[in-house]
Amino acid sequence: MTTLVISSQKGGVGKTTVAVNLAYSLARRGWRVLLIDADPQGGVGFSLSEKAREAKGFFNLLDPTNDKDPRSLIISTRLPEFRLMMCGTADLLSGGEEPQDTPELRDQLRSLLSQFSDHDLIIVDTEAGIHGLTRAIMAVADYLLLPQQAEPLSARSMPRLLRHIAALRKELGEDASTPRLAGLLLTMVNGDDPVTGEIESDLRGMLPSELILESRIPRDPTFLNASRAGIPVALLHRKTPEAAESFDTLAAEVEDRIDLAKSSNEQESDEYTRLMD
Ligand SMILES: Nc1ncnc2c1ncn2[C@@H]1O[C@H](COP(=O)(O)OP(=O)(O)OP(=O)(O)O)[C@@H](O)[C@H]1O
Numbered sequence: 001m002t003t004l005v006i007s008s009q010k011g012g013v014g015k016t017t018v019a020v021n022l023a024y025s026l027a028r029r030g031w032r033v034l035l036i037d038a039d040p041q042g043g044v045g046f047s048l049s050e051k052a053r054e055a056k057g058f059f060n061l062l063d064p065t066n067d068k069d070p071r072s073l074i075i076s077t078r079l080p081e082f083r084l085m086m087c088g089t090a091d092l093l094s095g096g097e098e099p100q101d102t103p104e105l106r107d108q109l110r111s112l113l114s115q116f117s118d119h120d121l122i123i124v125d126t127e128a129g130i131h132g133l134t135r136a137i138m139a140v141a142d143y144l145l146l147p148q149q150a151e152p153l154s155a156r157s158m159p160r161l162l163r164h165i166a167a168l169r170k171e172l173g174e175d176a177s178t179p180r181l182a183g184l185l186l187t188m189v190n191g192d193d194p195v196t197g198e199i200e201s202d203l204r205g206m207l208p209s210e211l212i213l214e215s216r217i218p219r220d221p222t223f224l225n226a227s228r229a230g231i232p233v234a235l236l237h238r239k240t241p242e243a244a245e246s247f248d249t250l251a252a253e254v255e256d257r258i259d260l261a262k263s264s265n266e267q268e269s270d271e272y273t274r275l276m277d
């Protein structure tokens with residue numbers, strides 16, 4: 001079982017859209033995927049169905065008074081490989097206070113995630129910002145995927161994000177092999193807009209170019225419609241929209257980068273890890 005966390009410093013960069021559609025594309029490729037919504041605002045539930053928005057979920061499981069079997073909160077979909085867990089009732093946690101990133105919380109997360117080990121991949125959608133619960137989730141993740149909106153000056157937030165990740169890695173210790181960077185993903189790309197090229201060259205000046213994924217997610221109104229209709233974009237039309245194809249390309253690239261074919265427990269040399277240090 002591999003854990004991939006989608007995170008960003010900034011809000012509204014397309015994390016939830018990426019989480020939902022990438023999870024679906026990977027499930028279509030045959031991987032057993034569990035998509036967990038760890039954003040208290042519940043973007044995944046919003047994107048998927050009205051009914052699911054009512055469901056108990058991830059935050060209920062973090063509540064110390066929880067007596068639910070975590071597996072009972074997994075929601076099956078028509079695609080058997082694609083399963084979900086909603087955010088649930090977020091204000092149950094610590095009397096509504098935001099949880100802190102503590103060793104206890106990390107242990108709790110590890111033990112919770114280990115109960116879903118019959119999946120090949122757990123994708124976790126997080127809220128914007130790298131602190132509190134999101135930081136704890138990143139600390140226990142195998143891989144991080146960082147969506148970056150293709151807009152002028154957007155690359156400016158990247159050094160700060162990378163510093164946060166480097167600090168997290170340092171705190172985890174010299175020997176820590178995770179979390180690794182699955183890569184940085186440009187989202188909401190406008191066709192052959194020259195701004196995209198500028199952003200890419202800015203980013204390449206900041207980090208090793210192999211960390212920038214070749215796949216890009218185009219800006220496409222279909223994504224708005226898919227959110228409203230409550231389904232991954234691939235299900236929106238009889239003919240697969242072009243926007244969905246970008247997620248199939250991304251799924252193939254991510255699958256390769258996170259080495260899904262191998263167990264995430266296997267020890268292996270990792271160039272991405274070293275590049276972050
Ligand atoms: N590639 C895209 N093309 C057009 N619109 C998009 C695209 N990706 C996302 N959107 C739209 O942009 C908005 C923000 O996207 P999304 O909710 O995925 O971002 P987010 O990073 O999860 O936001 P938050 O930080 O608030 O959780 C949504 O209305 C979504 O439908």
Ligand SMILES: [Mg+2]
Pocket residue numbers: 015016017039043125126127
């Ligand atoms: Mg979101």
